[in-house]
Amino acid sequence: MTDTPKIELKNVTKRFGSKVVLDDLSLVVPKGKSLVVIGGSGTGKSVMLKCVLGILRPEKGEIFVDGQNVLKMSTTEREQSLRKFGMLFQSAALFDSLPVWQNVAFGLIQGRKMRRKEAKEIAIAKLAKVGLGAEVSELYPAELSGGMQKRVGLARAIATDPEIIFFDEPTTGLDPIMADVINDLIVDSVKDLGATALSITHDMASARKIADEIAMIHKGRIIWAGPRSEIDSSGNDYVDQFIHGRATGPIKMDVLKP
Amino acid sequence: MNFFAIIGRVILALLGEIGRLALFTWSSVSHIFRPPFFWRLLGQQMMRIGYFSLPVVALTAFFTGGALALQIYYGGSTINSESIVATIVALGITRELGPVMAGLMVAGRVSAAIAAELGTMKVTEQIDALTTLSTNPYKYLVVPRLVAAVITLPLLVFIADVIGVMGGFIVSTASLHFNPGVYVQNTINFLKADDVTSGLIKAGVFGFIIALMGCFQGFNSKGGAQGVGRATTNAVVTASILILASNYVMTSLLFAK
Ligand SMILES: Nc1ncnc2c1ncn2[C@@H]1O[C@H](COP(=O)(O)OP(=O)(O)OP(=O)(O)O)[C@@H](O)[C@H]1O
Ligand SMILES: [Mg+2]
Numbered sequence: 001m002t003d004t005p006k007i008e009l010k011n012v013t014k015r016f017g018s019k020v021v022l023d024d025l026s027l028v029v030p031k032g033k034s035l036v037v038i039g040g041s042g043t044g045k046s047v048m049l050k051c052v053l054g055i056l057r058p059e060k061g062e063i064f065v066d067g068q069n070v071l072k073m074s075t076t077e078r079e080q081s082l083r084k085f086g087m088l089f090q091s092a093a094l095f096d097s098l099p100v101w102q103n104v105a106f107g108l109i110q111g112r113k114m115r116r117k118e119a120k121e122i123a124i125a126k127l128a129k130v131g132l133g134a135e136v137s138e139l140y141p142a143e144l145s146g147g148m149q150k151r152v153g154l155a156r157a158i159a160t161d162p163e164i165i166f167f168d169e170p171t172t173g174l175d176p177i178m179a180d181v182i183n184d185l186i187v188d189s190v191k192d193l194g195a196t197a198l199s200i201t202h203d204m205a206s207a208r209k210i211a212d213e214i215a216m217i218h219k220g221r222i223i224w225a226g227p228r229s230e231i232d233s234s235g236n237d238y239v240d241q242f243i244h245g246r247a248t249g250p251i252k253m254d255v256l257k258p
Numbered sequence: 259m260n261f262f263a264i265i266g267r268v269i270l271a272l273l274g275e276i277g278r279l280a281l282f283t284w285s286s287v288s289h290i291f292r293p294p295f296f297w298r299l300l301g302q303q304m305m306r307i308g309y310f311s312l313p314v315v316a317l318t319a320f321f322t323g324g325a326l327a328l329q330i331y332y333g334g335s336t337i338n339s340e341s342i343v344a345t346i347v348a349l350g351i352t353r354e355l356g357p358v359m360a361g362l363m364v365a366g367r368v369s370a371a372i373a374a375e376l377g378t379m380k381v382t383e384q385i386d387a388l389t390t391l392s393t394n395p396y397k398y399l400v401v402p403r404l405v406a407a408v409i410t411l412p413l414l415v416f417i418a419d420v421i422g423v424m425g426g427f428i429v430s431t432a433s434l435h436f437n438p439g440v441y442v443q444n445t446i447n448f449l450k451a452d453d454v455t456s457g458l459i460k461a462g463v464f465g466f467i468i469a470l471m472g473c474f475q476g477f478n479s480k481g482g483a484q485g486v487g488r489a490t491t492n493a494v495v496t497a498s499i500l501i502l503a504s505n506y507v508m509t510s511l512l513f514a515k
Contacts, residue, residue, distance in 0.1 A: 050386070053386075053389065053390055054389065055386045055389055055390075079392060079394065082389065082390065082392055083392045085390055086390070087387070087390040089383050089386070089387060091382065091383055093382060093383035093384050093386065093387040094384070094387075095379075095384055095387070096378075096382075096384070106391050106393070107391040107392060107393075110296075110391065110392070110393045110398065111391050111392030111393055112392075113294070156391070160391075
């Protein structure tokens with residue numbers, strides 16, 4: 001064994017009431033790699049990220065970050081471990097009472113106790129990276145478009161140069177060109193910072209660009225995982241149906257046909 | 259469904275809620291004493307909870323003091339009324355009505371505002387986002403509100419005491435034609451420091467209840483706008499009931515002979 005994986009989920013089960021969302025799910029994210037999880041809507045992708053972050057607590061299973069079981073940690077240890085993470089929420093989840101720059105600088109000011117002036121400079125630099133000018137920095141989140149909010153969320157996720165970055169649907173709601181800019185940014189963050197990335201997307205173009213490895217989740221389980229180059233020759237009907245976006249196949253959408 | 263099954267379910271739900279509240283209280287209180295402290299937020303909350311509640315509390319106290327004076331005059335014997343009105347107004351306001359009225363008014367204003375704000379943050383995942391930015395939501399959101407309310411409520415009640423007694427004084431002298439000098443003398447003679455401090459202790463407890471219920475309901479709200487609305491209502495109702503109940507308990511403890 002050469003390297004402990006950066007993140008490892010072992011037999012994780014999470015349910016809400018009687019509804020099983022993650023069903024004995026196991027997944028490994030190697031250090032310094034970018035893993036993309038694909039899968040249909042409502043299959044538990046966001047829930048999986050939240051379990052790793054400790055926002056939700058799974059009923060069963062183990063979650064390791066750098067070889068340490070985070071579910072067994074004390075609150076203080078857990079908080080310490082969370083400093084390694086940056087997270088882009090699917091809904092952006094910006095603090096609506098704070099202007100954009102304070103949102104981006106939040107982890108620096110509150111989490112790392114950096115001086116506000118210094119943190120603001122970093123925030124503006126990060127905003128530039130996601131294609132937002134300094135004039136946006138004084139606006140409030142409610143004054144931004146959905147795509148702009150997403151980009152601010154992205155800037156906030158990478159502001160502290162974290163070791164591990166989670167992207168929950170980073171390109172949804174962006175135009176194709178901006179989506180590609182964001183893809184490049186994610187690739188750069190992983191390469192330059194040596195970060196480990198775990199992303200979720202429905203956007204296959206984005207997945208092909210940012211992934212070193214791809215995993216597919218279906219009904220709360222990982223049904224296929226492999227390097228990006230093998231995604232087209234997976235031999236898995238579920239994967240084929242998903243990447244080609246076919247309505248017919250083994251995955252049944254719960255829609256009523258007239 | 260079976261009648262007993264329904265009762266059992268209600269009791270279980272209630273016990274579950276009490277358990278959750280106890281855990282929430284413990285987490286909140288234990289974070290008060292552990293750094294980091296967010297001083298800037300504490301200042302902000304003291305302004306919002308304390309300073310901006312002043313007009314409401316002052317008006318309530320003034321009219322309560324005035325009405326109290328009238329009632330005692332109409333209801334009491336006309337013999338000795340000058341001394342009785344002054345004394346009962348002073349004791350009634352400082353011991354009971356000042357803290358309770360102020361507590362209820364602030365509960366309506368502040369518990370609701372806190373529950374709505376934190377509830378919205380909860381359903382839009384902003385509280386989750388705090389966690390991912392190495393900021394403990396209890397320290398960042400709950401502690402400043404809790405501490406600010408516990409500090410500012412006694413100050414508000416002290417002001418309410420003064421204004422309430424003044425309301426009684428103004429009604430007694432202007433409308434009942436009491437002698438102002440005698441009224442003031444009677445107030446000073448009968449009012450003891452204990453009467454005022456017992457009211458201020460109550461106020462501190464009410465402040466705790468107000469902020470705690472707002473935060474608790476906010477943190478536990480789920481499911482969009484409707485959920486936030488429900489949290490807001492629950493916060494005001496539970497805070498008000500707890501204020502009245504704890505007031506009774508404290509009165510029986512503080513004034514037990
Ligand atoms: N807090 C919660 N309480 C109850 N059920 C939840 C909660 N969060 C998620 N779920 C349920 O878990 C399931 C998976 O949700 P999740 O958000 O992980 O989906 P997803 O895979 O991210 O979908 P999408 O691609 O649409 O974002 C959904 O069916 C949802 O109803
Ligand atoms: Mg999702």
